Amino acid sequence: MALNGKVPAGNLTEKWTKYRASMPLVAPNNKRRLDIIVVGSGLAGAAAAASLGELGYNVKCFTFHDSPRRAHSIAAQGGINAAKNYRNDGDSTYRLFYDTIKGGDYRAREANVYRLAEVSASIIDQA
Structure with a gap:
Protein backbone atom coordinates (compact mmCIF):
# COMPACT_ATOMS: atom_id res chain seq x y z
CA MET A 1 0.00 0.00 0.00
CA ALA A 2 1.53 3.28 -1.07
CA LEU A 3 0.15 6.21 0.88
CA ASN A 4 1.94 9.12 -0.71
CA GLY A 5 -0.52 11.91 -0.08
CA LYS A 6 -2.98 10.82 -2.77
CA VAL A 7 -6.42 9.31 -2.45
CA PRO A 8 -6.27 5.50 -2.35
CA ALA A 9 -6.81 3.52 -5.54
CA GLY A 10 -10.26 3.75 -7.15
CA ASN A 11 -11.05 0.16 -6.27
CA LEU A 12 -10.85 0.97 -2.56
CA THR A 13 -12.95 4.13 -2.74
CA GLU A 14 -15.77 2.32 -4.55
CA LYS A 15 -15.68 -0.95 -2.60
CA TRP A 16 -18.44 -0.05 -0.10
CA THR A 17 -20.71 1.35 -2.80
CA LYS A 18 -20.37 -1.82 -4.88
CA TYR A 19 -20.96 -4.05 -1.86
CA ARG A 20 -24.03 -2.11 -0.75
CA ALA A 21 -25.54 -2.34 -4.25
CA SER A 22 -25.16 -6.13 -4.35
CA MET A 23 -26.03 -7.24 -0.80
CA PRO A 24 -29.39 -8.97 -0.25
CA LEU A 25 -32.20 -7.03 1.38
CA VAL A 26 -34.10 -8.10 4.49
CA ALA A 27 -37.86 -8.21 4.03
CA PRO A 28 -39.71 -5.98 6.53
CA ASN A 29 -41.57 -9.02 7.91
CA ASN A 30 -38.29 -10.77 8.72
CA LYS A 31 -36.65 -7.90 10.65
CA ARG A 32 -38.29 -8.84 13.93
CA ARG A 33 -37.03 -12.42 13.53
CA LEU A 34 -33.38 -11.35 13.42
CA ASP A 35 -31.38 -10.82 16.60
CA ILE A 36 -28.56 -8.31 16.32
CA ILE A 37 -25.85 -8.15 18.95
CA VAL A 38 -24.05 -4.83 19.44
CA VAL A 39 -20.90 -4.92 21.56
CA GLY A 40 -20.16 -1.61 23.24
CA SER A 41 -22.43 1.30 24.04
CA GLY A 42 -20.14 4.12 23.03
CA LEU A 43 -20.88 6.54 20.23
CA ALA A 44 -20.97 3.99 17.43
CA GLY A 45 -22.51 1.12 19.40
CA ALA A 46 -25.33 3.16 20.95
CA ALA A 47 -26.12 4.83 17.63
CA ALA A 48 -26.16 1.46 15.85
CA ALA A 49 -28.36 -0.15 18.51
CA ALA A 50 -30.83 2.75 18.49
CA SER A 51 -31.01 2.92 14.69
CA LEU A 52 -31.46 -0.83 14.24
CA GLY A 53 -34.06 -0.94 17.02
CA GLU A 54 -36.04 1.81 15.29
CA LEU A 55 -35.91 -0.24 12.08
CA GLY A 56 -37.61 -3.16 13.84
CA TYR A 57 -34.73 -5.51 14.60
CA ASN A 58 -34.32 -7.28 17.96
CA VAL A 59 -31.21 -5.60 19.34
CA LYS A 60 -29.15 -6.68 22.31
CA CYS A 61 -26.48 -4.18 23.34
CA PHE A 62 -23.67 -5.34 25.62
CA THR A 63 -21.24 -3.10 27.46
CA PHE A 64 -18.33 -3.77 29.82
CA HIS A 65 -19.47 -1.14 32.31
CA ASP A 66 -22.41 -1.34 34.71
CA SER A 67 -24.31 1.10 32.53
CA PRO A 68 -23.75 3.01 29.30
CA ARG A 69 -21.54 6.05 29.80
CA ARG A 70 -20.47 9.17 28.01
CA ALA A 71 -18.66 8.08 24.89
CA HIS A 72 -14.98 8.91 24.58
CA SER A 73 -15.62 9.71 20.91
CA ILE A 74 -17.55 12.79 21.98
CA ALA A 75 -14.87 13.98 24.40
CA ALA A 76 -11.85 13.18 22.24
Whole structure:
Protein backbone atom coordinates (compact mmCIF):
# COMPACT_ATOMS: atom_id res chain seq x y z
CA MET A 1 0.00 0.00 0.00
CA ALA A 2 1.53 3.28 -1.07
CA LEU A 3 0.15 6.21 0.88
CA ASN A 4 1.94 9.12 -0.71
CA GLY A 5 -0.52 11.91 -0.08
CA LYS A 6 -2.98 10.82 -2.77
CA VAL A 7 -6.42 9.31 -2.45
CA PRO A 8 -6.27 5.50 -2.35
CA ALA A 9 -6.81 3.52 -5.54
CA GLY A 10 -10.26 3.75 -7.15
CA ASN A 11 -11.05 0.16 -6.27
CA LEU A 12 -10.85 0.97 -2.56
CA THR A 13 -12.95 4.13 -2.74
CA GLU A 14 -15.77 2.32 -4.55
CA LYS A 15 -15.68 -0.95 -2.60
CA TRP A 16 -18.44 -0.05 -0.10
CA THR A 17 -20.71 1.35 -2.80
CA LYS A 18 -20.37 -1.82 -4.88
CA TYR A 19 -20.96 -4.05 -1.86
CA ARG A 20 -24.03 -2.11 -0.75
CA ALA A 21 -25.54 -2.34 -4.25
CA SER A 22 -25.16 -6.13 -4.35
CA MET A 23 -26.03 -7.24 -0.80
CA PRO A 24 -29.39 -8.97 -0.25
CA LEU A 25 -32.20 -7.03 1.38
CA VAL A 26 -34.10 -8.10 4.49
CA ALA A 27 -37.86 -8.21 4.03
CA PRO A 28 -39.71 -5.98 6.53
CA ASN A 29 -41.57 -9.02 7.91
CA ASN A 30 -38.29 -10.77 8.72
CA LYS A 31 -36.65 -7.90 10.65
CA ARG A 32 -38.29 -8.84 13.93
CA ARG A 33 -37.03 -12.42 13.53
CA LEU A 34 -33.38 -11.35 13.42
CA ASP A 35 -31.38 -10.82 16.60
CA ILE A 36 -28.56 -8.31 16.32
CA ILE A 37 -25.85 -8.15 18.95
CA VAL A 38 -24.05 -4.83 19.44
CA VAL A 39 -20.90 -4.92 21.56
CA GLY A 40 -20.16 -1.61 23.24
CA SER A 41 -22.43 1.30 24.04
CA GLY A 42 -20.14 4.12 23.03
CA LEU A 43 -20.88 6.54 20.23
CA ALA A 44 -20.97 3.99 17.43
CA GLY A 45 -22.51 1.12 19.40
CA ALA A 46 -25.33 3.16 20.95
CA ALA A 47 -26.12 4.83 17.63
CA ALA A 48 -26.16 1.46 15.85
CA ALA A 49 -28.36 -0.15 18.51
CA ALA A 50 -30.83 2.75 18.49
CA SER A 51 -31.01 2.92 14.69
CA LEU A 52 -31.46 -0.83 14.24
CA GLY A 53 -34.06 -0.94 17.02
CA GLU A 54 -36.04 1.81 15.29
CA LEU A 55 -35.91 -0.24 12.08
CA GLY A 56 -37.61 -3.16 13.84
CA TYR A 57 -34.73 -5.51 14.60
CA ASN A 58 -34.32 -7.28 17.96
CA VAL A 59 -31.21 -5.60 19.34
CA LYS A 60 -29.15 -6.68 22.31
CA CYS A 61 -26.48 -4.18 23.34
CA PHE A 62 -23.67 -5.34 25.62
CA THR A 63 -21.24 -3.10 27.46
CA PHE A 64 -18.33 -3.77 29.82
CA HIS A 65 -19.47 -1.14 32.31
CA ASP A 66 -22.41 -1.34 34.71
CA SER A 67 -24.31 1.10 32.53
CA PRO A 68 -23.75 3.01 29.30
CA ARG A 69 -21.54 6.05 29.80
CA ARG A 70 -20.47 9.17 28.01
CA ALA A 71 -18.66 8.08 24.89
CA HIS A 72 -14.98 8.91 24.58
CA SER A 73 -15.62 9.71 20.91
CA ILE A 74 -17.55 12.79 21.98
CA ALA A 75 -14.87 13.98 24.40
CA ALA A 76 -11.85 13.18 22.24
CA GLN A 77 -9.81 15.97 20.71
CA GLY A 78 -8.81 13.87 17.74
CA GLY A 79 -10.23 10.68 16.36
CA ILE A 80 -13.00 11.03 13.84
CA ASN A 81 -13.15 14.77 14.52
CA ALA A 82 -10.21 14.95 12.11
CA ALA A 83 -12.50 14.54 9.12
CA LYS A 84 -14.51 17.66 9.97
CA ASN A 85 -11.63 19.81 8.71
CA TYR A 86 -12.31 22.84 10.85
CA ARG A 87 -10.59 26.02 9.71
CA ASN A 88 -6.79 25.97 10.09
CA ASP A 89 -6.73 22.31 11.21
CA GLY A 90 -5.31 20.92 7.98
CA ASP A 91 -7.42 17.80 8.39
CA SER A 92 -9.26 15.86 5.72
CA THR A 93 -10.99 12.57 5.07
CA TYR A 94 -7.80 11.23 3.50
CA ARG A 95 -5.67 12.33 6.44
CA LEU A 96 -7.99 10.54 8.87
CA PHE A 97 -7.77 7.44 6.66
CA TYR A 98 -3.99 7.58 6.56
CA ASP A 99 -3.56 8.24 10.30
CA THR A 100 -5.94 5.41 11.19
CA ILE A 101 -4.17 2.93 8.92
CA LYS A 102 -0.76 4.01 10.21
CA GLY A 103 -1.90 4.04 13.85
CA GLY A 104 -3.12 0.47 13.47
CA ASP A 105 0.30 -0.64 12.21
CA TYR A 106 -1.20 -1.27 8.76
CA ARG A 107 -3.24 -4.20 10.09
CA ALA A 108 -6.70 -2.68 9.59
CA ARG A 109 -8.89 -3.49 6.63
CA GLU A 110 -8.31 -0.57 4.33
CA ALA A 111 -11.80 -0.53 2.78
CA ASN A 112 -13.43 -0.41 6.23
CA VAL A 113 -11.14 2.36 7.42
CA TYR A 114 -11.77 4.36 4.26
CA ARG A 115 -15.52 3.99 4.79
CA LEU A 116 -15.13 5.19 8.40
CA ALA A 117 -13.24 8.23 7.15
CA GLU A 118 -15.95 8.92 4.55
CA VAL A 119 -18.86 8.91 7.00
CA SER A 120 -17.07 10.29 10.07
CA ALA A 121 -18.04 13.92 9.44
CA SER A 122 -21.73 13.00 9.37
CA ILE A 123 -21.29 10.83 12.48
CA ILE A 124 -19.93 13.85 14.37
CA ASP A 125 -22.86 15.95 13.13
CA GLN A 126 -25.31 13.26 14.28
CA ALA A 127 -23.72 13.09 17.73
